[in-house]
Amino acid sequence: MQGVLITGGDTAMPGTALLVAVAPVGKGRLVDASSVLPALAAVPPGALTGTATATVVELADPFDPQTVLTRIRSAAAAPGPLSIYLAGQLHLDRKQRLPHLALARSSPSTLRYTGLPWHWLATELTARRPGTTTVFVDLVADQDAWRWAADEGLGLGPAVRMYGRVAPPAPRRRRGADDTGPVYLRACAAIWRSGARPDPDALHARAVAECGSEGALLLDGGRTPAGPGAGAAPAAGAVGAEAVPDPHPAILAAARAGRHSEAAAAAAAWEQQELRSHGPGSAQAVHWLEVRADLARLAGEPALSCDLWMTVAENRLSRAQAEDDPDVEGAVDRAHHQWEQIRDPAAALALAPRLVALRRRVPGRQRGALAVLQRRLETLHTDRPA
Missing domain, CATH: 1.25.40 (Serine Threonine Protein Phosphatase 5, Tetratricopeptide repeat)
Structure with missing residues (x-):
């Protein structure tokens, strides 16, 4: 695990960017998540947050869920805009069938204790002021988690805009850094390094066009995935969609729909x-x-x-x-x-x-x-x- 702190200038309320790359070591690794960090770190800090100045924190291949939770909690406590860039693997634990981000020591049998539960991330971000939090994800999911994401959606609560893609695992014979790397976040980094500063909607659209989306589930601004290779239209009734003041109907609708x-x-x-x-x-x-x-x-x-x-x-x-x-x-x-x-x-x-x-x-x-x-x-x- 490696943590790096970069400051983009002196301001009373800078933006904060948290760059997280997580994947198991050994044969359980489906993606070389940390390979995207140098590309993101080369982007001007303010571009990552859309602010004049920014603080950037990197977390590479952590192995302790509590350590990751502490970093997320600290970033979430920052008063200014928060952007999280997350590359890694999504799996379901065997007992409760809940989504987790696999960390360095995660395995199918230990995921509940060695992975980061997805709802931990949602919990830490939900208290933030709506409109101040943006999450970009570039995830590879195993078959179970990929089907789950397609069926139930991958929201982070009503206050969070979430963009990105969830891809199924590549066939084993094709696996390698070139095939399984975080191509969506690499495309985002390349767009920023070109000098462009698009808003999150435009950035997402350009990144998808450049990295390709065939077979992937796309997330557009906090909504549930749109479907394999489809446009990123919002999913009706999704708990993770636009803010709902009385949340109970949306939550109950998700439960009754099996999500x-x-x-x-x-x-x-x-x-x-x-x-x-x-x-x-x-x-x-x-x-x-x-x-x-x-x-x-x-x-x-x-x-x-x-x-x-x-x-x-x-x-x-x-x-x-x-x-x-x-x-x-x-x-x-x-x-x-x-x-x-x-x-x-x-x-x-x-x-x-x-x-x-x-x-x-x-x-x-x-x-x-x-x-x-x-x-x-x-x-x-x-x-x-x-």
Whole structure:
């Protein structure tokens, strides 16, 4: 991993550009992501941000997700315009089927712990003032992630304009730096080095024309991908599209359309915004926990839904809401119901202690609920392999 800081001048509020190139080492590498950094670093800093002066930070082949998150968080805290240029690989983790950027130590079996979850990026950027954040991506996705991106979209929340392309992996016999490099971002760099300073829409159009788009998914200004090789028309109803003041209808529409990861990422981003604005345990933040819990139910993830509903109940109790408060009882009842749907004994056993503790505090209005829980728990212990 390498970090480089370049300043483009002295100003009270310069723009900030974050150049991130991430890919696994070894046979899991589908793209030579870091090969684009010299081309981008040769561009005048102000061109990268559209400002008179700029600060540029590079991050090449990092291996720790928390390190990347810290850099993103620091860049997102800057008051001026922020531009992020991201080259790398997109994969789905095996358990939750959520998109991650693969880092240097990532592998298919460790992606959940060694990759950067896409919703982390969305969460950090959602609190920024709309119109101040632009993200350019040049990603190669494995087959699963590429199909996911085509079906569900790749948004970063309502405040972010996102441009770029997501390409499927090249056939193994054709892989090499010339075939799999970040050709879209290289085209952007070449346009800037020619002296041109187009706005982001024009830059995207020129870069696509110069690098070719056949077989790729195109992103145009924050919308979901337009489809393989198609023009970058906006996708109707996308959570990641233009800002929607009342976000719930768009999020629910995405979930009902089967774009569960997109809906979950958007809800998590709104939750983080409320956490920053109103603090942990606030009614606003707890509301978005409830939204995420119900989205997990719709996505067929009862363990996650149970965990989130328990967190809702714990937050309400910590705010001194009564144990017979309908909202508290409802959260515990929903957690219990989702726990009953978990088919993985290990996952059910892992969540059981918290649920038992909550049921003892909040017995609810259905008589015998604690006894029902304990009976299933005994069955799980009895059936557990030695």
